[in-house]
Amino acid sequence: MNKRIIYLTAIILCTSSTAFSQGFLKKLKEKAANVGSDLIIKKSAEKAEKVVDGKGGDGKVKDTKTDNGEQIQSSSKGTKDDKIGITAYSKFDFVPGEKITYAENFEQDAIGEFPLKWFTTGSAEVVTVEGKAGRWLKLVGGRMLSPNMIFPANFNLEYDLLVNMPVDPKRNTISPFKPWSFQIFDGGNKTLKFSYGGHKINNSLIVNTDFQKDYADISLQSAEKALSKLSTGKSRFTGFGDYYNGGVIHVAISVQGERLRMWYDAQKVLDVPTGVAVNHNFNQFEFAASVREGMPAYYISNFKLTEGKADTRSKLMDEGRFVTTGIQFDSGSDQIKPVSFGVLKEIAAAIKDNSIKVKIIGHTDNDGNADSNLSLSKRRAEAVKNALVADFRIDASAIQTDGKGASQPIGDNKTSTGKAQNRRVEFVKL
Secondary structure (H helix, E strand, O other): OOEEEEEEEEOOEEEOHHHHHHOOHHHHHHHHHHOOOOEEEEEEEEOOOOOOOOOOOOOOOOEEEOOOOOEEEOOOOOOOOOOOOHHHHOOOOOOOOOEEEEEEOOOOOOOOOOOOOOEEOOEEEEEOOOOOOOOEEEEEOEEEEOOOOOOOOOEEEEEEEEEEOOEEOOOOEEOOOOOEEEEEEOOOOOOOOOOOOOOOOOOEEEEEEEEOOOOEEEEEEEEEOOOEEEEEOOEEEHHHHHOOEEEEEEEEEEEEOOEEEEEEOOEEEEEEOOOOOOOOOOOEEEEEEOOOOOOOOEEEEEEEEEEOOOOHHHHHHHHOEEEEOOOOEOOOOOOEOHHHHHHHHHHHHHHHHHOOOEEEEEOOOOOOOHHHHHHHHHHHHHHHHHHHHHHHOOOHHHEEEEEOOOOOOOOOOOOHHHHHHHOOEEEEEO
C-alpha cells in the first residue's frame, strides 16, 4: 500500500568531522546559513508488495518458514564469521554503561505481528531468520518509530542489523541497498505516532547509511532545535563485503557530552567531537528504509540503551564490586561475543594496574530451567576468566569463578529490559 509522509529533517552543511572542534552547534549557525542550509520537506511513497530478501552463497535460496508462513531467505555463505576471535576487536573501544534503561529483542511479540508499543508507516513484522538466534523486526519500506523512552544525558545505544543483498537477475550483479536512515530525536512530552504535521521536533541526530556491494557510506546530520544544522562528510565502512549476503552488523553508538562515536562491529565509522546538543532530551528513535519492489528488507533486533560509561576502575577499587551487562554471549552459550572486547580490556587494566584478585560471578535471566541456568552461569564466568588469561595475560591465580543462575535477579524477568539487566557478569574484589 502506498504511504505518503511529510517528513521534516535537517539538511546540513557538508564538512569533515574535524570541523566540529570549533564549538557547539550554535556556533556554526551562521556558517550553515551562509551556504543556504535549510529545512526541506521530503515526500516519500513506499511500495513493498514483492520483496526478495536474499540469496544463498551458493546461488540457491535457502528458505525457512515463520509461524505465519512467510518465507525468510538467509545465506549460508558469505557472512561474517560469528566465531571471530575477541582480539580481532583490539581497536574496539566501545564500553556500554552500567544501567540499562531500555532493551528490546521482540521475544514477547507474536511471529507475523507488529511489535507492541511501536509505530510504522510501512510494512513491518516480527519474524525469525534461518541460522540467526532470536526474533527480528523486518522493515520493508516506510518508517518505524520506537516507544517513548528516556535517554540519559550520556548514553550508549546498541542494536543488531541484518542485511541480505540479492543478485540483480537482469544484470547478474549485486543490487545495492537503498539508503538506510536511523534517527534519535526529541519529540517533546508525548510519544509521536508520525503525526509530524504541526508538531515540532527539537534536537535530532540522523545517521544515513548507503549500502553498496563492498562498502557502506555513513554520514551524520545533527540539529539543535530548529536553529543550527550540521553534517559530516561520508565515512566509509570498508568491511561491508563480509556482510551483504546475510551477515549481522552490531551497531554501537556512544554519546558523551557533545561527542558522538559510532561503530559498525569493530570499525569506528563516526567520531564527532561536538555533534550533540548538551540538553538534548532525546526520547524516541526512528528507522527509515527506502525499498522498492525486488529489493531486500532490513532486519533489526537486540536493542539496548544504557546510561553513561561504566566506571570500571573506581567501582572495583573503591566499592569492591563491578557489575556489567557489556560482556555479551551467544544465546544459551558461553561463547563470548567479540563486541565484549572494550569491557574486558578495561577490567583487565583495573586488575593489572592495581594488582588485585577478583571473583567472577555469572548471572542469567529465568528462561529455561534452574539447573541449566546455574550451569550456564558458571560456564560463562569461567569463559570470562579464560578470556582475561588468554587474551589479556591476567594471572589465572588472581581469578576465581562462580555462577548464580537466575537466583539473584535485579530486574523484572517479565520484561525484555528486566531480563537484559539480569543477564550480567559480576566482578568482586577479593
